[in-house]
Amino acid sequence: MSDLDIQIPSALDPFAEANAEDSGAGSKEYVHIRVQQRNGRKSLTTVQGLKKEFSYNKILKDLKKEFCCNGTVVQDPELGQVIQLQGDQRKNVSSFLTQAGIVKKDHIKIHGF
Amino acid sequence: MAEQTSSESKEDIPEITPFDPTKKKKKKKVVIQDIAEEDRLSEKIDNLTLADGVENAFVGMKKKKKKPVGSDLTNDGSPQTGQGGEEEEDPNNSRQKYPWEGTDRDYLYEELLSRVFHILRENNPELAGDRRRTVIRPPQVLREGTKKTVFVNFMDLCRTMHRQPDHVMTFLLAEMGTSGSLDGQQRLVVKGRFAPKNFEGILRRYINEYVICNGCRSPDTILSKENRLFFLRCEQCGSGRSVAPIKTGFVARVGRRKAGS
Numbered sequence: 103m104s105d106l107d108i109q110i111p112s113a114l115d116p117f118a119e120a121n122a123e124d125s126g127a128g129s130k131e132y133v134h135i136r137v138q139q140r141n142g143r144k145s146l147t148t149v150q151g152l153k154k155e156f157s158y159n160k161i162l163k164d165l166k167k168e169f170c171c172n173g174t175v176v177q178d179p180e181l182g183q184v185i186q187l188q189g190d191q192r193k194n195v196s197s198f199l200t201q202a203g204i205v206k207k208d209h210i211k212i213h214g215f
Numbered sequence: 216m217a218e219q220t221s222s223e224s225k226e227d228i229p230e231i232t233p234f235d236p237t238k239k240k241k242k243k244k245v246v247i248q249d250i251a252e253e254d255r256l257s258e259k260i261d262n263l264t265l266a267d268g269v270e271n272a273f274v275g276m277k278k279k280k281k282k283p284v285g286s287d288l289t290n291d292g293s294p295q296t297g298q299g300g301e302e303e304e305d306p307n308n309s310r311q312k313y314p315w316e317g318t319d320r321d322y323l324y325e326e327l328l329s330r331v332f333h334i335l336r337e338n339n340p341e342l343a344g345d346r347r348r349t350v351i352r353p354p355q356v357l358r359e360g361t362k363k364t365v366f367v368n369f370m371d372l373c374r375t376m377h378r379q380p381d382h383v384m385t386f387l388l389a390e391m392g393t394s395g396s397l398d399g400q401q402r403l404v405v406k407g408r409f410a411p412k413n414f415e416g417i418l419r420r421y422i423n424e425y426v427i428c429n430g431c432r433s434p435d436t437i438l439s440k441e442n443r444l445f446f447l448r449c450e451q452c453g454s455g456r457s458v459a460p461i462k463t464g465f466v467a468r469v470g471r472r473k474a475g476s
């Protein structure tokens with residue numbers, strides 16, 4: 103019985119499931135932060151799913167300044183605008199977005215390894 | 216009812232109480248009883264009513280005497296009240312199996328609960344909730360050339376998780392933001408450089424999301440697709456939940472651009 107608790111790192115509240123964001127098949131709007139490998143040690147961070155009301159270019163400008171990297175806003179036919187940044191900036195972006203109050207922490211999904 | 220049984224147990228005890236002198240003789244007797252009662256017990260467990268429980272008190276008592284050490288082992292690590300400790304302290308004095316023995320007091324809930332689990336473990340271990348821990352072996356990863364990574368025991372891990380390799384592969388590739396395929400030896404070849412711990416982190420997330428039951432945390436689950444939605448059903452507790460479909464999301468174009476755009 104208690105063995106179970108040890109085996110499981112995060113004890114989940116079974117009743118929290120009903121209103122939790124990560125249950126259900128993609129019901130909540132997440133901001134997805136992904137990383138992609140480029141050639142060599144280079145990589146690329148993408149931020150997808152920011153609310154449309156925000157000015158992407160302004161956010162991008164701040165991000166670029168904050169992390170000292172280049173970046174761009176890409177228009178995707180299906181997913182709308184996506185911010186691209188050079189390098190693996192996932193942690194940076196996530197903390198920036200939460201601190202600036204743009205996205206709530208539990209609405210951010212960081213992908214990748 | 217409780218009083219009745221405690222008085223009964225008192226009647227029983229004198230018969231078995233003598234500690235050392237007649238021990239051998241008594242043991243034999245107990246063994247015989249055990250065989251007869253083992254059958255009874257196992258069918259009792261199936262529909263364990265209160266009356267059964269009371270009756271079983273004696274069966275359990277006698278059984279314990281035979282193999283107190285074994286039952287102690289299964290009890291290991293469970294923070295149950297007093298009883299567990301007592302057993303480990305004096306396994307020889309097996310007559311003091313239950314803390315309420317020899318007293319007139321009522322049973323505590325925890326005591327009864329642990330007794331039920333003792334009985335369960337001895338007769339129907341699969342019902343007692345002790346699950347063998349499924350161990351996921353660490354991913355073995357090779358470098359193929361400079362730009363590709365080979366996940367050697369991919370199939371093996373899929374089998375341990377009881378998941379379709381396709382599904383696992385889709386998830387891995389989507390999370391890594393890359394492309395890949397299975398090679399002739401059923402190894403997963405992924406474009407890009409990845410360390411074993413990268414794979415491990417993603418697999419961990421996969422298991423949390425698509426393997427482990429949210430209710431009882433058992434990895435013994437089935438993932439099935441019903442009307443385009445994936446559902447996870449637990450084999451242990453029967454609970455089910457829907458799981459998020461795997462989305463690749465935005466994939467930036469890397470590498471050489473085509474002349475067209």
Ligand SMILES: [Zn+2]
Pocket residue numbers: 428429430431432433449450451452453454
């Ligand atoms: Zn379950």
